[in-house]
Amino acid sequence: MDVITANELLSGAVVYLGADGVWQAELAKARLFAADEADARDAALATAKANARLVGVETEKVAVSEGQIVPNRLRERIRATGPTAPNGPERQDLGDDHVSL
Amino acid sequence: MYRYDEFDHGFVASRVTEFRDQVNRRIAGELNEDQFRPLRLMNGLYLQLHAYMLRVAIPYGTLSATQLRKLAHIARTYDRGYGHFTTRQNIQFNWPKLKDVPEILDELAEVEMHAIQTSGNCIRNVTTDVFAGAAADEVIDPRPVAEIIRQWSSVHPEFTYLPRKFKIAITGAPNDRAAVKFHDIGLMASANASGEIGWAVSVGGGMGRTPMIGKLINDFVPHEDLLAYLESILRVYNRYGRRDNKYKARIKILVHEAGLEKIQAEVAAEFEKARGGVLTLPQAELDRIATYFVPPEFETGGAESFDLTAERQRDADFARWVENNTHPHRAPGYTSVSISLKPVGGAPGDASAEQMDVIADLAEKYSDSELRVSHEQNLVLPHVRIVHLRAVHAALVASQLATSNIGAITDMICCPGLDFCALANARSIPLAQDLSRRFADPERQKEIGPLKIKISGCINACGHHHVGHIGILGVEKKGTELYQITIGGDATENAAIGTILGPGFTETELPTAVEKLVDTYLDIRETPEESFIAAHRRLGDAPFKEALYGTR
Numbered sequence: 170m171d172v173i174t175a176n177e178l179l180s181g182a183v184v185y186l187g188a189d190g191v192w193q194a195e196l197a198k199a200r201l202f203a204a205d206e207a208d209a210r211d212a213a214l215a216t217a218k219a220n221a222r223l224v225g226v227e228t229e230k231v232a233v234s235e236g237q238i239v240p241n242r243l244r245e246r247i248r249a250t251g252p253t254a255p256n257g258p259e260r261q262d263l264g265d266d267h268v269s270l
Numbered sequence: 271m272y273r274y275d276e277f278d279h280g281f282v283a284s285r286v287t288e289f290r291d292q293v294n295r296r297i298a299g300e301l302n303e304d305q306f307r308p309l310r311l312m313n314g315l316y317l318q319l320h321a322y323m324l325r326v327a328i329p330y331g332t333l334s335a336t337q338l339r340k341l342a343h344i345a346r347t348y349d350r351g352y353g354h355f356t357t358r359q360n361i362q363f364n365w366p367k368l369k370d371v372p373e374i375l376d377e378l379a380e381v382e383m384h385a386i387q388t389s390g391n392c393i394r395n396v397t398t399d400v401f402a403g404a405a406a407d408e409v410i411d412p413r414p415v416a417e418i419i420r421q422w423s424s425v426h427p428e429f430t431y432l433p434r435k436f437k438i439a440i441t442g443a444p445n446d447r448a449a450v451k452f453h454d455i456g457l458m459a460s461a462n463a464s465g466e467i468g469w470a471v472s473v474g475g476g477m478g479r480t481p482m483i484g485k486l487i488n489d490f491v492p493h494e495d496l497l498a499y500l501e502s503i504l505r506v507y508n509r510y511g512r513r514d515n516k517y518k519a520r521i522k523i524l525v526h527e528a529g530l531e532k533i534q535a536e537v538a539a540e541f542e543k544a545r546g547g548v549l550t551l552p553q554a555e556l557d558r559i560a561t562y563f564v565p566p567e568f569e570t571g572g573a574e575s576f577d578l579t580a581e582r583q584r585d586a587d588f589a590r591w592v593e594n595n596t597h598p599h600r601a602p603g604y605t606s607v608s609i610s611l612k613p614v615g616g617a618p619g620d621a622s623a624e625q626m627d628v629i630a631d632l633a634e635k636y637s638d639s640e641l642r643v644s645h646e647q648n649l650v651l652p653h654v655r656i657v658h659l660r661a662v663h664a665a666l667v668a669s670q671l672a673t674s675n676i677g678a679i680t681d682m683i684c685c686p687g688l689d690f691c692a693l694a695n696a697r698s699i700p701l702a703q704d705l706s707r708r709f710a711d712p713e714r715q716k717e718i719g720p721l722k723i724k725i726s727g728c729i730n731a732c733g734h735h736h737v738g739h740i741g742i743l744g745v746e747k748k749g750t751e752l753y754q755i756t757i758g759g760d761a762t763e764n765a766a767i768g769t770i771l772g773p774g775f776t777e778t779e780l781p782t783a784v785e786k787l788v789d790t791y792l793d794i795r796e797t798p799e800e801s802f803i804a805a806h807r808r809l810g811d812a813p814f815k816e817a818l819y820g821t822r
Contacts, residue, residue: 176317176321178297179368180368181317181320181368182321183319183320221299221303224303224317225303225317242749243688243696243746243749243751244319244688244694247319247688247689247697248319248320252690253689253700254699254700255615255703257617257689257699258350258364261320261321261365
């Protein structure tokens with residue numbers, strides 16, 4: 170399965186295309202594209218890439234494990250949860266002042 | 271320290287104005303990311319995994335107290351209350367918002383700083399010996415020359431789009447603390463037959479996926495000809511450096527593929543044309559720049575009231591700190607104090623805004639308002655009177671800045687790794703934290719002696735793993751992190767590239783593997799004075815390889 174992810178322009182924060190078409194900070198709210206939804210995924214990807222308020226739009230492979238969406242790549246797991254060091258900084262806050270996506 | 275003149279102020283201000291306009295146009299949708307990306311990178315603004323990252327240049331690692339206070343203010347006001355000092359003697363802010371960046375650059379300009387040429391295929395920040403202008407073993411203070419190189423290389427129209435980035439390091443001491451042989455150009459003070467001081471020039475050094483030791487291209491270039499010579503090298507590189515393959519575009523590949531003799535001849539031909547021309551440095555200009563770097567007036571009185579030996583006997587922690595964190599100064603009664611940014615369990619190179627303020631205060635009070643950033647990701651108070659060591663130590667203890675580990679096994683270089691960096695394949699910081707906990711005991715660190723561990727989260731080698739006595743390279747294999755160990759690297763004048771010992775280790779296995787290497791060293795060293803790297807030079811990889819992988 171795939172999700173579509175990007176960084177939001179103003180904050181740089183990681184965002185995911187949500188099930189309702191709204192961009193979300195939480196991976197849990199991401200829309201899942203099954204293998205047979207490639208056309209829908211590609212259409213959503215093209216729309217996202219045309220959105221000037223998003224940077225680095227990509228699809229990412231994920232699996233669903235115990236009801237949780239888990240990216241296949243470690244890099245994406247870290248993007249979804251933030252730096253891993255104990256007492257390290259939290260993920261970037263999308264903030265209130267970001268332009269609505 | 272160098273002070274901006276009217277031209278510098280005007281130029282930096284105009285760049286901020288220009289970038290502010292570019293940011294506004296990006297936010298308004300008038301520029302797309304493809305158009306904006308090269309513009310932001312020219313101003314040091316990257317996009318990393320979680321957020322933007324702003325890399326601010328600290329020319330040759332020299333900072334004033336006022337500048338450090340400004341960096342603290344920026345960390346507090348626009349970021350998350352901390353900054354990360356890098357192996358390029360720069361500082362990075364990991365969490366700025368795009369709209370705030372022009373404000374940050376305005377604030378930096380107020381204290382004569384900027385983020386220009388901290389990215390892109392141009393000449394980057396010139397780096398130097400962290401103890402430049404202070405070290406007892408120094409032949410000449412390299413900073414006036416570093417400043418001249420900075421001015422020459424800033425927005426140099428011919429060298430703005432080189433085949434790849436270009437890094438110059440310079441040292442005025444015979445003991446190389448600036449890793450000059452691992453830079454595109456390395457400069458080391460040298461004397462000719464008449465005893466005049468000039469520069470030995472090495473070319474084609476570097477780390478990354480193809481580590482190379484720089485090759486000596488000229489053993490003596492006089493001061494006045496240095497810019498003409500550097501320009502000649504850059505011109506040859508710009509003409510012949512590969513642009514077809516990013517991974518083969520650095521000058522080290524050109525020198526390697528063409529051969530030193532060919533490059534030497536090409537450079538000599540360019541130098542013949544350039545020598546004696548506009549790039550010849552008049553003595554008056556050298557002298558003018560040098561006035562910015564005149565050492566402070568060193569005091570001599572009042573020393574009799576302080577007995578360092580007695581103080582060390584009285585306080586073991588203070589004694590350990592003095593032993594590890596001070597460096598011989600050229601002026602009697604003075605020392606250079608290294609402030610470790612490697613606390614046990616910390617992220618190497620990180621300093622909080624509060625800590626930066628404390629250090630700025632200490633610099634103002636005890637070090638002629640001067641500071642240095644080391645490429646080993648620590649800060650230095652270059653000119654501290656020995657009579658003030660007690661007071662400095664006490665202030666550092668109060669701010670959790672008195673870790674006594676400079677040059678020891680826990681004083682690791684470590685890149686941001688996959689926790690932050692868009693290029694990384696594996697994490698580095700958690701590994702450094704694990705290792706620092708494993709070797710936290712100060713007595714054990716003392717027993718081990720000088721040992722440099724350097725950790726990179728990918729082959730780009732920002733963490734200098736190739737020159738670690740023990741180097742650790744994170745790679746990704748089948749979706750998990752693995753860490754390769756190299757051994758025998760050396761960034762000093764005895765330059766050596768470490769060799770890979772064998773298959774990689776998982777994150778949990780790694781501290782034990784490092785411990786085995788350390789225990790092996792302790793077993794095989796001839797005397798406690800024989801350092802890890804000296805023992806490796808004597809015995810080679812074999813005992814260490816056997817310790818990790820057995821005799822197979």
